[in-house]
Amino acid sequence: xxxxxxxxxxxxxxxxxxxxxxxxxxxxxxxxxxxxxxxxxxxxxxxxxxxxxxxxxxxxxxxxxxxxxxxxxxxxxxxxxxxxxxxxxxxxxxxxxxxxxxxxxxxxxxxxxxxxxxxxxxxxxxxxxxxxxxxxxxxxxxxxxxxxxxxxxxxxxxxxxxxxxxxxxxxxxxxxxxxxxxxxxxxxxxxxxxxxxxxxxxxxxxxxxxxxxxxxxxxxxxxxxxxxxxxxxxxxxxxxxxxxxxxxxxxxxxxxxx
Numbered sequence: 001x002x003x004x005x006x007x008x009x010x011x012x013x014x015x016x017x018x019x020x021x022x023x024x025x026x027x028x029x030x031x032x033x034x035x036x037x038x039x040x041x042x043x044x045x046x047x048x049x050x051x052x053x054x055x056x057x058x059x060x061x062x063x064x065x066x067x068x069x070x071x072x073x074x075x076x077x078x079x080x081x082x083x084x085x086x087x088x089x090x091x092x093x094x095x096x097x098x099x100x101x102x103x104x105x106x107x108x109x110x111x112x113x114x115x116x117x118x119x120x121x122x123x124x125x126x127x128x129x130x131x132x133x134x135x136x137x138x139x140x141x142x143x144x145x146x147x148x149x150x151x152x153x154x155x156x157x158x159x160x161x162x163x164x165x166x167x168x169x170x171x172x173x174x175x176x177x178x179x180x181x182x183x184x185x186x187x188x189x190x191x192x193x194x195x196x197x198x199x200x201x202x203x204x205x206x207x208x209x210x211x212x213x214x215x216x217x218x219x220x221x222x223x224x225x226x227x228x229x230x231x232x233x234x235x236x237x238x239x240x241x242x243x244x245x246x247x248x249x250x251x252x253x254x255x256x257x258x
Contacts (some may be wrong), residue, residue, distance in 0.1 A: 022136065022137070022140045023137055023140060024138060026133040026136055027133075028132070029129070030126075030129065030130055030133050033125070033126050033129055034126060036122070037119075037123060037126050038124050040115075040118070040119055040122060041117070044112070044115040044116065044119050045116050047108070047111060047112050048112050048115075051105065051108040051109055051111075051112045054101060054104055054105040055105055055110050056103055057101055058101040059096055060101060061097050061101055062096050062098060065091050065094045065095055068087045068088070068090050068091035068094060069087075069088075069091055070083075071084075071087045071164045072084040072087035072088045072091065075087060080234060090114060155193060159210060
């Protein structure tokens, strides 16, 4: 249901956007003006038709008045006065109708002329508004193009906008390089220190040996206990070796005698 109502809202919004589109509004206004002009022209035609009808009625009444007058004159010539009087009475009624028709026709003519002027002004207004609508449509198209260009330019980025990021990156890289150099320097110093320490120890041992030899030579020191023990232990080992040699010789001699 939610999707259905969302779909309906989308359709309604699209419809409203379409109705509020300047091009649609201008086209609708132009159509309304054209329809109004057509309707007014039809009314003007009807007014002119009525005016022409009044003119026809006036012409007919005028001809009848002339005819009645001629008939009255003919009756008088024939000596029929009463008949002539009847014709003149009818003519008087017809003359009253003629006066009424003249007044009505004059008003109709004035009205029709005003309608004609109004129609001409309306036609001119429609032409003017049509030209204005075309110009407004062109302006609307231009504004849409300009808006599209502006939106496209909003998505563009330039180098100066990233200068801060580049500067920060350069600083971090420089700090890391300095730290790496410091660690390398510290590591190198530590290895060299160890090597120098070992060299110093070797030199100290050599110096101690030379010092011992010099002391023994000068009689300032006695052989160490370790050397005495080694000599003492070596003597019994030499006696054993001698006895072993002696035993081997006897065994060899015994074998030879046998």
